[in-house]
Amino acid sequence: MKNFAVVLFFVLWMVACNNDTPDKPTENGPGVATLPAPVQINYTLLNAYPHDTASYTQGLQYVNGVLYEGTGNPEKKDNISKLKKVDYKTGKVLKETFLKGKLFGEGITVMGDKIYQITWEDRKCFVYNLSDFKLVKEFTYNTDGWGLTNDGKNLIMSDGSDKIYFRDPNTFREITHISVMDNTGLRNNINELEYINGFIYANVYTTDDVLKINPSNGHVVGKINFTGLKNGYPELTLPPSDYFNGIAWDSAGNRLFVTGKYWSKLFEVRLN
DSSP: OHHHHHHHHHHHHHHHHHHTOOOOOBTTBSOGGGSOOOEEOOEEEEEEEEOOTTOOEEEEEEETTEEEEEEOOTTOOTTOOEEEEEOTTTOOEEEEEEOSTTOOEEEEEEETTEEEEEESTTOEEEEEETTTOOEEEEEEOSSOOOOEEEOSSSEEEEOSSSEEEEEOTTTOOEEEEEEOEETTEEOOOEEEEEEETTEEEEEETTSSEEEEEOTTTOBEEEEEEOGGGGTTOGGGGSTTOOOEEEEEEETTTTEEEEEETTOSEEEEEEEO
């Protein structure tokens, strides 16, 4: 009888241990098993406008009726990366400046009367006057630079991993960061960013997907797939057209502009 009691106690103890074992915790909170799958977000195509096929689009933002675009330098030649102001309906360049040397331009964001542009492996951020593109400040940081946006208070930056960093716009110092995850786990290759109605929208590099991310915990709550934009435009599936990249939100018009690297089209869509 004594032996039976010992065996019974051991069995009950093992069951209790198994039941008390939670999902493996993550930096952001609960395990992925507790996260619901992202909601599929649909869109309506409103217009297609011309886009400069020489632009290796890395950053895009809409402000006061015009687009601001930052481009990269895949050929690694001198003075190729640009920051430019564009008439979105015609694609005409209204103003531009070049990053000197072989710098590889990445994401951009407009905050107040300044525009910020980060670089890839050079880990430099350039700050310009929005009015005349005069360089007024320069920062450095300790990660790669991919996408950039802001929430009106903080700069928000990606580095190609699952991380999104919140930075002080006056010093570029990291304030905090989140890790992007959905019900399948951590999401890497987080690239071009846009802040829309309290959420971070992020393109996943090499895909046509844009994730809707809760900025407080990094959880992916929605997902948009823009592959259908290429229907009717076969040139977007062929070289030199490259990956989807570029998200710009017009809050007044409640519309989104999207494009890709070397794409011939800039698309205006409405999220449903």
